[in-house]
Amino acid sequence: MxxxxxxxxxxxxxxxxxxxxxxxxxxxxxxxxxxxxxxxxxxxxxxxxxxxxxxxxxxxxxxxxxxxxxxxxxxxxxxxxxxxxxxxxxxxxxxxxxxxxxxxxxxxxxxxxxxxxxxxxxxxxKDQVFGSAYYTMVSLTEERALELSRRLEGLMKEFIGDDKKAQPNEKMYQLFVSFFGEKHSGEAPNEGDDGQDGPKAKEDSPPPTE
Incomplete structure (x- = not known):
């Protein structure tokens, strides 16, 4: 499906x-x-x-x-x-x-x-939880942003695509992905212009609380 x-x-x-x-x-x-x-x-x-x-x-x-x-x-x-x-x-x-x-x-x-x-x-x-959580604002050219978006989509298709079937030895993992930015209509991306990462916040084990 x-x-x-x-x-x-x-x-x-x-x-x-x-x-x-x-x-x-x-x-x-x-x-x-x-x-x-x-x-x-x-x-x-x-x-x-x-x-x-x-x-x-x-x-x-x-x-x-x-x-x-x-x-x-x-x-x-x-x-x-x-x-x-x-x-x-x-x-x-x-x-x-x-x-x-x-x-x-x-x-x-x-x-x-x-x-x-x-x-x-x-x-x-659980005493031990595998995984990590990130939050950051990142400065990118539109070209680099599109590249990152394509890579994220590629990973999603690879690991949870329509043809991905659960195997008996697999466990459930939680995945939360969000990537947004303003689209600059009519502006052509500048080739070779690399963006730089902004400050990052990372947690080795995300601890949401009530």
Missing amino acids: PTKLLSSLEEFKAISDPYRMQIIELLSEASEPMTVSEVAAKLGDVPAKTHYHMKKLEKAGIVSIVETREVNGILAKYYRPTADSFQVDKTFGLLPGAERISAVQTSITSLVNTYRKEWLRRFGD
Whole structure:
């Protein structure tokens, strides 16, 4: 399944909820489609809660029913994600202005909160955590910025591309990537003009806190 572009704030809100991300992750890792009851059992929750969130994902087109079976006289619905990965249109289909600013602010807040909650859920009680976190503002020519963007996209495709299948000996790692800058329309990049890095902040083990 290809990557799916989410172009509305409603779609982003549907996918950015931490609990719904757990549902998507579980469905993606499963070898077969799953019912709401099966997902709820894996998550240790009551089916009613899982059903509510599954319907939100289905309405947004993020999961879909791929099969139905009659089980003990009840029609069981089996779900799968509609894509291997999801990307968000950073403009949300809105023109520049207060509405877009509000939508972007909401999306960034949701994304960061999801990252923090997922980190705490997975690694908060672990003695040793592998990985690192960086934050920096970097000065680059537009040409160098495009090169960095292409390299990041290449790494993403290499490690989590559409054809990347989970192997039995693999573990789950959390990846959070953000790279943005103002686009200078109509300005040609200057060849051979190297940018210089700005100050960096690095943490060997990112410690989000409540």
